[in-house]
Amino acid sequence: MHESAWERDEGAGPKLDGELRSAFGIREEIERRVRSGIWAPGERLTSERDLAEHFETTRVTLREALSMLESEGRLYREDRRGWFVAPPRLVYDPTERGTFDRTARAQGRVPVTRLLDFAVVPCAPRVSALLALPVGLPILRIRRQRFLDGRAVLYVEHHLQPDAFPGLETADLTGSMTEIYERDYGFSYGGMVFEITTVGLHPAAAEPLRMAVGSPGLLVTRAHDDRAGRRVDCDFEYWRHDAILVRVAA
Amino acid sequence: MHESAWERDEGAGPKLDGELRSAFGIREEIERRVRSGIWAPGERLTSERDLAEHFETTRVTLREALSMLESEGRLYREDRRGWFVAPPRLVYDPTERGTFDRTARAQGRVPVTRLLDFAVVPCAPRVSALLALPVGLPILRIRRQRFLDGRAVLYVEHHLQPDAFPGLETADLTGSMTEIYERDYGFSYGGMVFEITTVGLHPAAAEPLRMAVGSPGLLVTRAHDDRAGRRVDCDFEYWRHDAILVRVAA
Numbered sequence: 001m002h003e004s005a006w007e008r009d010e011g012a013g014p015k016l017d018g019e020l021r022s023a024f025g026i027r028e029e030i031e032r033r034v035r036s037g038i039w040a041p042g043e044r045l046t047s048e049r050d051l052a053e054h055f056e057t058t059r060v061t062l063r064e065a066l067s068m069l070e071s072e073g074r075l076y077r078e079d080r081r082g083w084f085v086a087p088p089r090l091v092y093d094p095t096e097r098g099t100f101d102r103t104a105r106a107q108g109r110v111p112v113t114r115l116l117d118f119a120v121v122p123c124a125p126r127v128s129a130l131l132a133l134p135v136g137l138p139i140l141r142i143r144r145q146r147f148l149d150g151r152a153v154l155y156v157e158h159h160l161q162p163d164a165f166p167g168l169e170t171a172d173l174t175g176s177m178t179e180i181y182e183r184d185y186g187f188s189y190g191g192m193v194f195e196i197t198t199v200g201l202h203p204a205a206a207e208p209l210r211m212a213v214g215s216p217g218l219l220v221t222r223a224h225d226d227r228a229g230r231r232v233d234c235d236f237e238y239w240r241h242d243a244i245l246v247r248v249a250a
Numbered sequence: 251m252h253e254s255a256w257e258r259d260e261g262a263g264p265k266l267d268g269e270l271r272s273a274f275g276i277r278e279e280i281e282r283r284v285r286s287g288i289w290a291p292g293e294r295l296t297s298e299r300d301l302a303e304h305f306e307t308t309r310v311t312l313r314e315a316l317s318m319l320e321s322e323g324r325l326y327r328e329d330r331r332g333w334f335v336a337p338p339r340l341v342y343d344p345t346e347r348g349t350f351d352r353t354a355r356a357q358g359r360v361p362v363t364r365l366l367d368f369a370v371v372p373c374a375p376r377v378s379a380l381l382a383l384p385v386g387l388p389i390l391r392i393r394r395q396r397f398l399d400g401r402a403v404l405y406v407e408h409h410l411q412p413d414a415f416p417g418l419e420t421a422d423l424t425g426s427m428t429e430i431y432e433r434d435y436g437f438s439y440g441g442m443v444f445e446i447t448t449v450g451l452h453p454a455a456a457e458p459l460r461m462a463v464g465s466p467g468l469l470v471t472r473a474h475d476d477r478a479g480r481r482v483d484c485d486f487e488y489w490r491h492d493a494i495l496v497r498v499a500a
Contacts (some may be wrong), residue, residue, distance in 0.1 A: 024463060042311060067464055067465035069450070072448075075447065081444055095500040121273075192500055193499040194497070194498055194500070195496060196495070196496040196497075197494075198491040200322040214318035216323055216448065220450060244447075247446075248439065248500075250441070250443070250444070250500075
């Protein structure tokens with residue numbers, strides 16, 4: 001159950017002029033091969049030259065088709081290495097606590113988390129709005145990079161109330177923050193709110209994701225309250241746009 | 251409250267080489283002007299030539315900055331007309347019923363819905379997976395185009411159980427489907443599930459959104475059950491990536 005049945009898109013639609021239909025037709029043929037497993041996740045496609053020959057089309061039209069599949073997250077490109085079949089998206093529920101490791105393993109993926117830094121920083125305006133703290137007040141910021149099967153898929157910043165978690169810097173911050181909160185601080189969450197939007201990746205997010213500045217990303221912002229309704233932390237999760245499928249039952 | 255405070259992104263990050271910092275610096279300066287209202291939503295920017303001169307940079311670097319802002323949804327481009335400041339995103343909760351009109355009005359926007367067609371079509375595989383119906387079975391499909399302040403922001407397909415809503419074709423299908431269900435059929439929803447993913451727009455979605463095939467979109471897929479837990483309909487909502495901000499409290 002890695003990939004959602006919902007993601008399949010028949011793409012039947014109005015007639016287009018010759019060139020667009022051609023690129024779209026090639027897109028559909030490549031997608032069919034990926035979907036049916038003829039071309040497997042991680043597999044490298046043959047050269048653009050060979051593909052253009054195979055589909056009896058021009059390099060320009062082929063690239064149009066490949067770019068569509070890239071923006072859909074079916075294929076991805078690596079500098080100088082060519083085109084690859086994208087791994088399945090992680091099906092992810094932002095309303096669950098501490099999901100990354102557990103979710104990834106449940107879906108047969110290998111998760112790894114790397115701590116980038118742990119710092120006390122002045123509260124930024126967007127954090128101030130979420131945590132209801134004055135701009136400039138010192139708060140804790142933890143920055144992490146998360147991988148699936150060796151591929152960087154998530155850059156995440158956690159911003160925490162300064163007083164809520166004393167001594168946090170001595171914990172192992174490569175696992176679930178939620179588990180640390182519960183185990184070391186006897187803390188458990190109450191309500192939460194999340195937001196999802198598309199963003200162009202700014203340098204601080206693009207670099208750990210190994211993408212170009214301005215590449216499309218999905219920003220999932222989460223804020224959590226404790227059981228007394230006090231806002232305690234917020235996360236800014238920058239995902240590769242092609243690495244995640246959000247699913248929530250309500 | 252059109253725009254989320256959360257969307258603000260300070261973008262402080264690691265140092266970059268000269269050219270990237272320059273494009274990113276210009277991006278930040280333009281974003282600051284948009285955010286503070288010096289440049290208003292809908293406003294057309296001066297020519298790229300003048301902008302490049304103003305920021306004392308090259309056209310290449312300027313375009314890098316403009317493209318970042320486009321992928322973030324701050325600016326958009328119109329063929330031959332130049333660059334414009336994007337209108338605010340609609341803050342949208344997929345767990346609410348019949349939200350488009352009400353949500354838009356509550357946020358000071360003018361919503362319009364256009365019915366594209368109403369048809370009985372063979373059940374497609376992705377619909378079959380959602381409605382638990384055999385592929386090929388005749389089902390109802392309603393396709394609509396929705397506008398905010400005159401701009402096409404949403405292309406949506408509703409797929410319905412064939413027997414649940416007899417005579418639906420005589421209803422006014424430019425309003426809330428949920429209201430029609432409730433008023434004309436005494437029907438009310440039980441649970442629901444939604445999925446969010448990024449897609450490249452296929453031709454059927456790109457054309458009503460007036461975007462190029464393959465442009466980035468946000469696909470929100472929703473499926474609804476009745477109070478007895480029977481799955482009754484599903485929607486495929488293709489949003490302009492820069493027109494929507496999903497927010498859910500859980």
